[in-house]
Amino acid sequence: LGARLLLHTSSDQRGRRRSDARTVWPRSTGARGAAMAKEWRYQWRSPMRRTQAIIGVALSMGFAVLQTLPLDDPPATVIYAGMMGLLFSANNAFNVVGFDSHSLWLEFTAAGGLRRHQLEARLLSYGAGTMLGLVLAGLAVGVATGQWGELPIYLALTPTGVLCLLGVGAVVSAAWPLTAIDGDNPFKKPTGANGCGYALAVLGAMASLAVLLAPIALPLVLFDGWWRIGVAAGGWIWGWFVWRTGVSRGVARLDRHGPDLLAELSPRLGT
Structure with a gap:
């Protein structure tokens, strides 16, 4: 089951139901809806992205529960440990441009670069998994400790955390993208993820x-x-506000340096 969920892909098209964008994403009549439909489908069909989402949710829950184990009488606010799940999604949200970078030439051919609605769709597809991880982490802490009083406030806080993460991720993704080829080992370290510059x-x-x-x-x-x-x-x-500001700055960066990023992420295509 684990192998099928994480890594299984099939090239056999027989019996696979064909669906248009509206089936995957309701009201996908424009460019924004089409981009969301594409990313939503890609989120599940891509072995690497599927693995990243499942591992992110699992780590968010496990890490939050681990924080409660040393406490004999955990306070009600221990449930906010679930927000640490943002750390396990940052690696994905900070590289939405570099992921599957060898296909970036399609975006440049179709629209002259990665447009705003495409960047937003990529970010939101990652944000959905982050939101799920945060919610399940809060529920897991509640089950482990019996402290449910802070759960409504914690759940009200989670959208803010996800939006702030995606806003920061838009800027980082556009400024410091890393080459991550879909189909590689999901646990493989992306090319360029080393050195003091990237760490800082x-x-x-x-x-x-x-x-x-x-x-x-x-x-x-x-x-x-x-x-x-x-x-x-x-x-x-x-x-x-953080989300809108981050996306605007990310798009501005892509507009100015899109060809340079394409050459950096896909050298053969960039030339």
Whole structure:
């Protein structure tokens, strides 16, 4: 079962039901809907992306539960350990441009580069798995500790965390893409993921994510009261702002340096 879920692919097309974009993604009548339909289908059909999603969800749940084991009487706020699941999705969200980079020439041929709706679709397809991991991590901590009081506020916080992650990921993906070829070993280290420069970029992105989340997350953890649900819900506006700003900067970077990135990620095509 594990091999089938993670790595199994089939080239046999017999009996496979044909479907158009509307079947995969409702109301996919425009470019944005078509991009979402393509990425949503790719998310499951790609062995590498499927593996990344499953492992990200599993690690998010397991790591959150591990934080509760040393505590004899865990506080109600221990459920916020589930937000650490963002760390296990950062590796994917920070490289949505470099993934399957050898097919980038299709985007350049069709539209002159990676357009905004295509970048958003790639980010959102990764964000869906991140959201699932955070929700399941919170539920797992609740089951392990019996602390359910903070669950509604925690769940209200998760969209803000995902939006901030994707906003930062849009900038990092456009500025420091890594070549990751679909079909390779899912556990293979992407080409270029070494050196002090890339390490500093990732650390800076992680620090930025923490700073962006702190104004919303800290009041929820440090204070009591149901008024915090309003703070968590208001965080959606902040998360949306971070998301929009990050995507805009990522698109601007791709517009300026798209051909250079294509040459870097796919040298034979770039020449």
